[in-house]
Amino acid sequence: MLEPLRVRLRRFQFILGLGFLALMIGSVVSVSLAYRLSTRVEDLPGELPRLVIGIVLQNLWVLGALPLLCYGAARILELKPLSTSLGAALSGEFFVLSLDFVRDGMEGLWSGWEAAVLRLLAFSAGVFLSHRAVAKGRAASARTAAAAQARAEAQKAEYLEFLREAEKGGERSAPSEPVGEAPPPTPER
Numbered sequence: 001m002l003e004p005l006r007v008r009l010r011r012f013q014f015i016l017g018l019g020f021l022a023l024m025i026g027s028v029v030s031v032s033l034a035y036r037l038s039t040r041v042e043d044l045p046g047e048l049p050r051l052v053i054g055i056v057l058q059n060l061w062v063l064g065a066l067p068l069l070c071y072g073a074a075r076i077l078e079l080k081p082l083s084t085s086l087g088a089a090l091s092g093e094f095f096v097l098s099l100d101f102v103r104d105g106m107e108g109l110w111s112g113w114e115a116a117v118l119r120l121l122a123f124s125a126g127v128f129l130s131h132r133a134v135a136k137g138r139a140a141s142a143r144t145a146a147a148a149q150a151r152a153e154a155q156k157a158e159y160l161e162f163l164r165e166a167e168k169g170g171e172r173s174a175p176s177e178p179v180g181e182a183p184p185p186t187p188e189r
Contacts, residue, residue: 086113
């Protein structure tokens with residue numbers, strides 16, 4: 001009775017961990033890119049291009065790392081595309097918002113309409129990309145399983161053919177008299 005609940009709980013924990021891992025990996029990459037691009041981005045004219053690049057770099061975890069992790073996980077496990085992509089993205093975003101709130105208070109959660117809309121667009125695009133990655137990962141896993149099944153069937157047929165040939169060869173080479181036994185002696189009178 002409790003087993004379905006345990007399975008759901010494990011899946012929920014896995015999805016939370018997937019979002020957190022994507023956040024950590026994406027943050028490392030985005031900090032490295034932001035450091036390298038900082039002088040070039042500052043030289044751009046206007047505020048909007050800098051804001052767009054900043055939002056993309058901040059959400060690199062949901063736009064790049066999460067879809068890659070979802071694809072890899074879907075190749076191994078049977079995951080549901082919508083719940084996996086949305087759950088992992090929400091868990092990562094919740095952690096980001098929690099850090100922003102702890103660091104800057106309520107001001108850290110709101111940085112203007114333009115930034116909020118761009119963050120929502122980046123989040124939505126990341127969920128969409130992750131959804132497709134899970135679907136493609138499941139399809140690739142199914143193709144791999146079908147190919148492995150076909151190879152196993154071919155190998156099984158090959159082994160059966162080898163066994164038949166060995167049995168035929170054994171029948172042909174079998175002597176009419178058993179080897180090692182002498183004919184019975186004739187009685188002497």
